Amino acid sequence: MFTDIVHLPADRRKTGTQYAIRILIGSTVAWLALHSVGHHDPLWAIISVIMVSEPELQSAVLAFRWRVTNTLVGCGVGVLFLWIAGASIYSILSAMVACVLICVWVIDAPTGWRIGPISTAIVMTPGVLQHNHHMGMDEALLRTSAVLAGSAIAVIVAWVLDVALPRLKPRQRTQKLNSPQ
Numbered sequence: 001m002f003t004d005i006v007h008l009p010a011d012r013r014k015t016g017t018q019y020a021i022r023i024l025i026g027s028t029v030a031w032l033a034l035h036s037v038g039h040h041d042p043l044w045a046i047i048s049v050i051m052v053s054e055p056e057l058q059s060a061v062l063a064f065r066w067r068v069t070n071t072l073v074g075c076g077v078g079v080l081f082l083w084i085a086g087a088s089i090y091s092i093l094s095a096m097v098a099c100v101l102i103c104v105w106v107i108d109a110p111t112g113w114r115i116g117p118i119s120t121a122i123v124m125t126p127g128v129l130q131h132n133h134h135m136g137m138d139e140a141l142l143r144t145s146a147v148l149a150g151s152a153i154a155v156i157v158a159w160v161l162d163v164a165l166p167r168l169k170p171r172q173r174t175q176k177l178n179s180p181q
């Protein structure tokens with residue numbers, strides 16, 4: 001079993017390393033950024049960094065698009081059900097079913113459709129546990145903002161690593177070659 005890990009193909013080692021670096025950088029940025037604005041629970045932002053991180057910028061942008069779309073649908077459905085049906089286990093279950101149908105039938109999201117009902121549950125659970133739909137609304141806004149921030153951070157990290165840094169390297173070499181010795 002251990003020997004299988006040692007003999008991984010080079011492309012899998014490279015991809016795994018890229019994921020690990022992007023997730024490390026993105027999670028660190030998300031943690032520090034949220035703490036700097038007084039949001040002391042970075043869990044949902046970190047989960048979003050992990051969900052959106054990809055070894056290529058285009059893939060990260062596509063993951064970001066589906067993450068944001070399905071998160072907004074899930075949160076919207078959750079808030080709507082909290083407002084109309086109140087905070088109960090039955091309203092969560094009904095909202096999750098409604099969200100699945102919207103994400104699959106209307107949005108036609110690929111595998112990312114699961115994020116919608118997950119977001120619905122994330123938004124509604126605090127209100128149900130606290131028996132207070134106002135608590136659910138406040139927590140919904142905090143969690144949604146953390147999810148969106150983490151998703152955006154993952155795309156920014158991908159852009160920096162794929163676009164910005166590679167553009168700097170040739171300039172540094174050219175400057176060294178042109179500098180008088």
